[in-house]
Amino acid sequence: MTTLTKTLELKLVEPNAHKRRKLRETREAYQQALHDAFDAGCTTQTEANDVVVNYKLSGYAKNALKKYVPQLTTTYNAGELHDAHPVRFTNEGLRLDHKPENAIEWYVKIPHHEDYHLWMPAQPNPEQRDWLEALNAGDATMGESRLFERDGTWYLHVTATRDAEGGSEVSDEERTPIGVDIGEASLVTVCHRDDHGCPTAPELWADEGKTVRRLRKTYFTATRRLQTRGSERIAESFGDDLWNQIDDVFHRVTREVVDYAESVKNPVLVLEDLTYIRESMDYGEYMNRRLHGWGFAKLHAQIRYKAVEKGIPVKTVNPRNTSKECHACGEVGYRPQQATFKCTNDACWMGEYQADVNGAVNIADRYLSGESRFREHENDDDSAEDGGRLTAPQDSQADATKQETLGTYAS
Ligand SMILES: [Zn+2]
Known part of the structure; x- marks a missing residue:
């Protein structure tokens, strides 16, 4: 048995003004928490926690920062931060729902801050449909996800893993x-x-x-x-x-x-x-x-x-x-x-x-x-x-x- 891992891409479909504002708020709070924890030179999860705990972010984003900042300061030894960091959420931060009766079939739940989240319609890459079905059925596991904006459109990258059996060495014929x-x-x-x-x-x-x-x-x-x-x-x-x-x-x-x-x-x-x-x-x-x-x-x-x-x-x-x-x-x-x-x-x-x-x-x-x-x-x-x-x-x-x-x- 082997494990397959893939990054799934979901495009958020035309969020309204309210939801766009919420997404930008999440990104701003995340960027500030990231910069502050980085500038404070946090090298452990506990140190990072003391900084990020005060921000208006969901537990999923805070936990992702607690893991990410010590990696930046120690493993990668980063000298400075680049501007555009995607917002990271730890696994299970997102939720997926399928509504096949709707014109836009997939919905994703994005954490905003404690007890507050956004349900948004999302368009997946059609070639990754088997992965979404597996996630939706609980036959694949969701890992970390990243939220970012590119040319005015919001996207999610979701890491997913599932089991696969190695195929036998048999020719096509x-x-x-x-x-x-x-x-x-x-x-x-x-x-x-x-x-x-x-x-x-x-x-x-x-x-x-x-x-x-x-x-x-x-x-x-x-x-x-x-x-x-x-x-x-x-x-x-x-x-x-x-x-x-x-x-x-x-x-x-x-x-x-x-x-x-x-x-x-x-x-x-x-x-x-x-x-x-x-x-x-x-x-x-x-x-x-x-x-x-x-x-x-x-x-x-x-x-x-x-x-x-x-x-x-x-x-x-x-x-x-x-x-x-x-x-x-x-x-x-x-x-x-x-x-x-x-x-x-x-x-x-x-x-x-x-x-x-x-x-x-x-x-x-x-x-x-x-x-x-x-x-x-x-x-x-x-x-x-x-x-x-x-x-x-x-x-x-x-x-x-x-x-x-x-x-x-x-x-
Ligand atoms: Zn015949």
Whole structure:
């Protein structure tokens, strides 16, 4: 078992004037305490404590200073202080909250001074989403954090650590790709091919799909009703409770997906590349997945960090047509019902197949090339699809703004 450490960057999203003032107050108090303790030549925590104790700062900032100043004066032997020191907080100084129903999904609690803190919306680096999911679930540990302003924007750098299992020395070709399909009817579907190339051991989380759909529907109808009655507070806590229930389902399912992978020899989990999803889908499919985009990203992030904990590699592939192609012949078919895929190739043996399993096998099959197994056999006539794709929205702004911001954090 090894430990991974990373610095996560969060951008604070447009703090209002009040919150900006509070952030500047924290920074000014911190800088003064730092300079005073430094100028007093404090070389121990106790000496530093005597200086910083009088400042209007949170215990997290004071404790960080008690550790930091003796380092500056002894270890680094710093002659003078530079102007711009970030405000440091000791571990657990920050708190993170996830509100997937909001346009800005992540919130961070920043200590101001004793008993006073600020909840602020924050935009993480999207590539660090697995780390945030791990922190939020308590599967990663938060270390020291630093608050600073750059070109008028406030940022937080948060150190985080989590466990990882060293991967085995197996070449890419020797691995067994497990396709992971995230969908509507079945929340997640996994499948892989056996030694003979036959799809085997499909597993579907269909009941969980139903549960999540029900919870989400309850959320939208009930919170809207509560809001029109003016019960914002009740709507919010009721909403939080429902999203927590959805998150519990997600955590259980993603744990089971990783368990499935562990039961396969030399596994690699194959997911659809979310960054492709916009370009590669027709309008209906795009809008459908756009609505559930948060669920996609959340499930992916949870699978990623749980796979790393077990030393299982994860790879992403182009999702284009994974739900429309026949896994046996590559022909584009259709769905007579939500759960059924029908191949339209007369020469193909397959006929009908479980649609989500077909998708999962297609995803697995793209493991080595990143593309469809059949792509090279196709002529380049994609025109029908390209026509369909032209109607896809060019910008996600329109529907992003429609999402209501329900979170109202008081500070
Ligand atoms: Zn076929």
